[in-house]
Amino acid sequence: MKRIFLIGYMGSGKTTLGKILSGRLRLEFIDLDNYIENRYHKTIRSIFEEKGEEGFRVIEKNMLHEVGEFDNVLIATGGGTPCFFDNMEYMNRQGAAVYLKTLPEILHRRLKVAKSKRPLLKDKDDEELMTFICENLSRRSPMYEKAGFVFDADKLDTYEELEQSADLLCALLSPYLSED
Numbered sequence: 001m002k003r004i005f006l007i008g009y010m011g012s013g014k015t016t017l018g019k020i021l022s023g024r025l026r027l028e029f030i031d032l033d034n035y036i037e038n039r040y041h042k043t044i045r046s047i048f049e050e051k052g053e054e055g056f057r058v059i060e061k062n063m064l065h066e067v068g069e070f071d072n073v074l075i076a077t078g079g080g081t082p083c084f085f086d087n088m089e090y091m092n093r094q095g096a097a098v099y100l101k102t103l104p105e106i107l108h109r110r111l112k113v114a115k116s117k118r119p120l121l122k123d124k125d126d127e128e129l130m131t132f133i134c135e136n137l138s139r140r141s142p143m144y145e146k147a148g149f150v151f152d153a154d155k156l157d158t159y160e161e162l163e164q165s166a167d168l169l170c171a172l173l174s175p176y177l178s179e180d
Contacts, residue, residue, distance in 0.1 A: 001071040002071070002176075003068065003070070004021075004098060006021075006076045007082045007100070008099055009079050009102060011110040012101075012107065015076045017100065017156060024166055025074065025177070026072075027072050030070070030073055032081060033078050036060060036063050044056070064090065079140070082143045088143050092146065095176075099150045104134050104137055106154045111133065120132075151169055
């Protein structure tokens with residue numbers, strides 16, 4: 001019974017690296033945001049609009065607790081998931097939480113090209129985007145740092161870097177993976 005939770009800021013590579021890693025480890029991959037959208041038959045954006053952030057965070061916590069009971073899974077959480085309720089403590093109790101730590105400059109470069117897909121970012125110019133990332137990362141980092149594992153996720157831009165990062169992450173997680 002293995003459970004790995006990937007946490008980190010948006011653009012840190014949770015979904016991209018998570019898919020590769022789950023294949024290597026033969027674990028089911030679950031993107032928590034996609035799981036919520038499939039369960040509620042609504043986009044995250046529409047849930048936010050209908051219920052507000054507080055309502056969304058309650059749903060997110062409930063769905064985290066649901067998938068956190070599954071066996072042999074790798075779960076890519078939303079960027080804010082660890083920062084609400086007891087979510088960070090829950091993930092550390094249920095399995096291995098891995099913080100994909102990424103420099104603000106790297107996040108800015110990655111998110112700049114994906115702004116249109118992210119409602120919170122779409123209207124921000126480059127300077128506003130960098131300020132937004134730095135302020136949010138500053139607030140969230142103390143929660144992220146509570147993860148049992150911290151992994152440098154700055155180098156995920158090419159297929160080779162992704163493969164190398166998956167190898168390094170497997171090595172980092174080997175003590176957890178060899179338990180039982």
